[in-house]
Amino acid sequence: MTPREAVQAYWTAAQARDWDAFTALLSDDIVYELPQSRERIRGKERYLTFNTEYPADWHATLRHVVAESGRAVSWTDFLTNGEPEIVVTFFTFGADGLIQTVTDFWPEPFEAAAYRAGLVERY
Amino acid sequence: MTPREAVQAYWTAAQARDWDAFTALLSDDIVYELPQSRERIRGKERYLTFNTEYPADWHATLRHVVAESGRAVSWTDFLTNGEPEIVVTFFTFGADGLIQTVTDFWPEPFEAAAYRAGLVERY
Numbered sequence: 001m002t003p004r005e006a007v008q009a010y011w012t013a014a015q016a017r018d019w020d021a022f023t024a025l026l027s028d029d030i031v032y033e034l035p036q037s038r039e040r041i042r043g044k045e046r047y048l049t050f051n052t053e054y055p056a057d058w059h060a061t062l063r064h065v066v067a068e069s070g071r072a073v074s075w076t077d078f079l080t081n082g083e084p085e086i087v088v089t090f091f092t093f094g095a096d097g098l099i100q101t102v103t104d105f106w107p108e109p110f111e112a113a114a115y116r117a118g119l120v121e122r123y
Numbered sequence: 124m125t126p127r128e129a130v131q132a133y134w135t136a137a138q139a140r141d142w143d144a145f146t147a148l149l150s151d152d153i154v155y156e157l158p159q160s161r162e163r164i165r166g167k168e169r170y171l172t173f174n175t176e177y178p179a180d181w182h183a184t185l186r187h188v189v190a191e192s193g194r195a196v197s198w199t200d201f202l203t204n205g206e207p208e209i210v211v212t213f214f215t216f217g218a219d220g221l222i223q224t225v226t227d228f229w230p231e232p233f234e235a236a237a238y239r240a241g242l243v244e245r246y
Contacts, residue, residue, distance in 0.1 A: 035209060037235040039243045046242045055238055064213065066189050066196045073189045073196040075213065086158060088211050088228055090187065090198065105211055107230040112160040115178055119169045120162045 001025075003093050004067035007074050010091075010099065011062040014051065023048055027098040034104055047102075056080050060087075124148075126216050127190035130197050133214075133222065134185040137174065146171055150221040157227055170225075179203050183210075 001009065006025055013022035023044055032041040032050070041047050057080070064075040070093050078085040090103040112120065124132065129148055136144035146167055155164040155173070164170050180203070187198040193216050201208040213226040235245065 033246070036230050036233050038246050039235050039239070040246050041239075041242050042244070050239055050242050053238075064194075066191055066194045066213070068189055068191055071187075071189045073211075086228070088196075088230075090189070105209070105228060105230040106233075107159050107211075107228040108233075110159050110229075110231075112162050116162070116164075116173055116176075119164050119173050121165070123156070123161050123163050 001097055002067065003070065003072040003091065004065050006093065006097065006099060007065050007067065007072045007089075007091060008062065011060055011074065011076055015060045017052075019048060019052060022051070025099050027094050027096070027100045030099060030102065032102045032104070034106075036106060057082075124220055125190065126193065126195040126214065127188050129216065129220065129222060130188050130190065130195045130212075130214055131185065134183055134197065134199055138183045140175075142171060142175060145174070148222050150217050150219070150223045153222060153225065155225045155227070157229075159229060180205075 009021065010025050013025070026044045026047065028044050029042070030044055030047050032047050041050055059079045061077045062074060063077050066073045072091045074089045076087050076089065078087055086107060088105045091099055092101040094100045112122065132144065133148050136148070149167045149170065151167050152165070153167055153170050155170050164173055182202045184200045185197060186200050189196045195214045197212045199210050199212065201210055209230060211228045214222055215224045217223045235243065
């Protein structure tokens with residue numbers, strides 16, 4: 001499985017709550033990080049618990065994957081308790097093709113800046 | 124120039140305020156987007172103005188690039204008015220190798236979640 005295929009399979013399994021398929025993609029010593037809160041989760045078992053116990057109704061739609069040898073990034077649209085969110089995820093892979101690290105960014109909406117309004121259109 | 128080289132050159136030129144080198148990497152009809160505020164800037168001239176007039180003291184250090192044919196993503200550490208920030212940037216390239224689209228995410232810090240404290244270490 002290439003990094004691109006593994007990222008596609010990761011999000012397909014997550015959205016389907018197919019936790020057997022999900023964990024089959026992960027290294028036993030996977031490291032998950034959230035740089036925005038400086039939280040880290042170590043190990044496949046804890047990472048699975050984190051995902052299965054996430055306290056929200058969520059739906060994930062993979063929008064973009066950029067992949068190369070041993071590394072990939074995804075842009076995934078979420079609908080979390082009815083609210084749209086985006087998660088950008090950096091993945092690294094071991095020599096066995098399993099996911100070794102997952103690093104999530106959850107960027108939140110902010111106001112458009114007044115100083116640049118003359119340069120900008122809104123969408 | 125490959126997408127990886129172009130992304131490296133983009134951040135090197137931005138950090139050096141070498142605006143000639145910077146604009147040489149850009150398509151004339153570049154489109155810049157900020158999904159968090161739904162702001163869009165069209166065209167090389169306006170995008171250059173946006174960058175040169177950014178009202179802060181900032182220093183950019185490229186940390187990761189993931190690149191493939193026609194697309195790339197960077198993770199860049201910023202120091203903005205002395206405060207650390209991260210920007211994650213999606214790039215697409217035209218057939219001429221110039222940067223066609225730039226999409227920035229600026230994820231802000233958030234609090235660690237109490238419900239998962241038993242799974243998590245802080246770093």
